Amino acid sequence: MQRRHFLASSAAAVSALAAPTVWSQSAPTLTPIKFTLDFRITGQTSPFFLAQSKGYYKDEGLDVSIDVGSGSVASITRIASGVYQMGLGDISSLIEFQAKQTGTPLVQAVYQYYNRAPFAIIGRKDRGITSDFRSLQGKKVAAAAVESTRRAWPMVARKLRVGDDFFQWSTTDFSARDNVMVRGDVDAATYFHDSAVSLFARMKLEDLSVLKYTDAGVNLYGNAILASNAMITQNPGAVAGFLRATNRAIQASFADPVAAIAATKVREPILNEAVELERWRITREYIAATDTRSHGLGDVFKRTLEQQVDEVAEVFGLKTRPGVEGVFNRAMLPAQRDRLISA
Numbered sequence: 222m223q224r225r226h227f228l229a230s231s232a233a234a235v236s237a238l239a240a241p242t243v244w245s246q247s248a249p250t251l252t253p254i255k256f257t258l259d260f261r262i263t264g265q266t267s268p269f270f271l272a273q274s275k276g277y278y279k280d281e282g283l284d285v286s287i288d289v290g291s292g293s294v295a296s297i298t299r300i301a302s303g304v305y306q307m308g309l310g311d312i313s314s315l316i317e318f319q320a321k322q323t324g325t326p327l328v329q330a331v332y333q334y335y336n337r338a339p340f341a342i343i344g345r346k347d348r349g350i351t352s353d354f355r356s357l358q359g360k361k362v363a364a365a366a367v368e369s370t371r372r373a374w375p376m377v378a379r380k381l382r383v384g385d386d387f388f389q390w391s392t393t394d395f396s397a398r399d400n401v402m403v404r405g406d407v408d409a410a411t412y413f414h415d416s417a418v419s420l421f422a423r424m425k426l427e428d429l430s431v432l433k434y435t436d437a438g439v440n441l442y443g444n445a446i447l448a449s450n451a452m453i454t455q456n457p458g459a460v461a462g463f464l465r466a467t468n469r470a471i472q473a474s475f476a477d478p479v480a481a482i483a484a485t486k487v488r489e490p491i492l493n494e495a496v497e498l499e500r501w502r503i504t505r506e507y508i509a510a511t512d513t514r515s516h517g518l519g520d521v522f523k524r525t526l527e528q529q530v531d532e533v534a535e536v537f538g539l540k541t542r543p544g545v546e547g548v549f550n551r552a553m554l555p556a557q558r559d560r561l562i563s564a
Contacts, residue, residue, distance in 0.1 A: 251284035252459045254452075257299050257308035258290040259444055262489040264497030265415050265504045266309065267481040272470035274484040281462030287488075293369060294318070297447065301327040306452040307463060309334060311369050312442040312526075312548070316533045319543040326543070328447050329550040332464050332519040335443025336510035339503070340370040340434040343417050344409035345402070350430045354381055354437055360408035363391045363401050370411035370434075375536045377437045399423060415503040418496055441529055442521055443507060445549070453550065461553040468518060468555045472563055475505060509562055517560030521549055 258266055269287055272278055278285040290296050293311035297318050300308050312330055319326050342362060344350025350357060354377065364371035371390070378387060391407050399420045401407050412420070414433060421429070434441070446467065448460050474481035482497045512522060526545045534542045554560070 249282065251279065251282055252456065252462075253284045253286070254278075254307055254459065254463060255305045256285055256287045256463075257296050257305045258287065259293050259296050259309045259311070260291070261289050262485060263416075263492070264482055264485060264500035265413075267478075267485040267497070267501055268467060268470040268474045270488050271474055271481045271484040272466045274487060275470070275473070277466035277469050278463065281459075281466045283459060283462055283466070285463065292367065293444065294367070297328055300447055300449045303449065303451065305449075307446065307448045307460070309444050310447050311338070312445050312529065313338075313373065313533050314369065315445070315447065316530055316543055316548060317537060317539065319547060320534065320539040320541050325450055326547045327450050329450065329453060330445035330548060331448045331453070331460060331550050331553055332446040332467065333442055333521050333549070334445055334519075335504075335507045336513050336518075336521075337435055337507050338369070338373070338441040338443030339414040339416075339507045340373050340439075340441070340443075341412055341414040341417065342370070342409050342432045343402070343412050343420060344430045344432065345405070345424075346428055346430055348405075348408040350409055350432075352430050352432060352436075354432055355383075356430075357388045357409060357432070358383075360388045361391050361406075362388050363393045363398055363407040363410035365395050365398070365411075366392050368395070368411060370413065373434065373439070373441065374411070376439045376441070376532055377434055379536070380437050380439060414507070415500045418500045418503065421499070422496055440525060441532075442526060446519075448550075453553070457553055461555075464519070464553055465555045465559070468560055471508065471518060472559075474501070475509070475562070478502070478505075513560075513562060517557045518562070519554055519560050520551060520557075 273285060273287065293314040296308040296310035297315055299305040315328065315330060344357065348360065350360065393401055398410050402410050402420055403423050452460055478498055478501050482494055482501065485497065486492050523545055526549060530542055530545060
């Protein structure tokens with residue numbers, strides 16, 4: 222009896238000594254990253270939410286929070302200020318930003334999300350607008366005051382060799398753009414092509430003409446994943462991990478867009494699944510543009526980016542022209558084999 226009591230007491234003692242060791246174990250510390258979108262949450266950015274919901278970021282040791290944005294310029298400013306470490310923003314806007322800075326760039330692109338900018342003007346066929354940009358002559362075109370598609374129009378105008386008075390701008394809010402188109406207050410409006418699905422839901426696509434800037438020979442890189450200089454220099458491993466996780470999610474979104482949109486709806490329940498699936502279908506065309514077949518997702522051709530720097534500098538009258546190495550930093554890109562289109 223005493224022996225059994227001794228053994229039981231000894232076992233309890235061992236357990237008591239061992240338990241604190243187990244309790245003191247904790248999960249590895251995750252590196253926090255605050256990521257800003259360029260605009261609101263839609264199917265355009267569904268891979269980021271898929272990566273978050275599937276735990277891809279946590280797999281890379283990251284704790285990623287994603288906030289809505291208010292335009293590319295705001296995204297760049299947020300990152301430069303240090304409030305956000307990474308975000309999504311337009312390459313042309315980044316070129317402009319860097320042209321006004323001196324010294325080491327405060328913000329760099331590290332992964333090209335839109336391999337081609339989805340800039341387009343959507344016109345009403347009943348107003349005589351066709352797939353020919355010249356059909357816009359003398360028309361009224363709606364656009365927000367500060368908006369990438371509108372700001373890039375001079376690049377198309379140069380290709381067409383037309384002047385500033387080719388058509389009349391009608392300044393309106395983003396939220397009112399569809400309304401003025403449906404009512405017929407204007408003949409056309411500027412859009413990100415994939416943002417126009419809200420209009421397509423209200424007007425028949427066969428009644429509209431989609432004039433893509435790429436069809437005019439304007440080959441611009443669009444929104445890219447951006448990172449602060451502090452993040453790049455102090456924790457390049459975290460940046461690389463974020464890009465691996467996001468690239469993984471982009472590939473997964475290509476393979477299963479329904480799952481990607483479902484993950485996005487968790488964050489933004491009011492989204493219409495059918496609308497967002499159509500939006501993502503268009504977005505994919507610009508993410509997986511022709512260039513990506515050779516160098517993979519996320520990368521750029523140096524010569525194409527050089528031409529874009531020259532074009533932006535010329536059109537916007539920049540006093541300096543940033544070097545492409547300062548604009549785009551490919552050092553942290555995932556391996557090419559992982560960036561090749563697999564679905």
